[in-house]
Amino acid sequence: MNQIFTVTGMTCGHCEKAVTRALQEVDPQAKVQIDRTQNNVQVESTASREALAQAITEEGYAVAG
Numbered sequence: 001m002n003q004i005f006t007v008t009g010m011t012c013g014h015c016e017k018a019v020t021r022a023l024q025e026v027d028p029q030a031k032v033q034i035d036r037t038q039n040n041v042q043v044e045s046t047a048s049r050e051a052l053a054q055a056i057t058e059e060g061y062a063v064a065g
């Protein structure tokens, strides 16, 4: 299932990697695409939206939607 999150606070490639890693800790099979200029995070994963959003938040970024 493709899930789209609006994530604020990503300022560089390191942030993108950190978010990707956090999501893949929840689901190692997750496919993650990030466009930080649009605050856009797309996750192809069977994990719940709640679990993915929580992983992003725990990594220190804000999920706006």
Ligand SMILES: [Cu+2]
Pocket (backbone or CB within 6 Å): 010, 011, 012, 013, 014, 015, 016
């Ligand atoms: Cu960064």
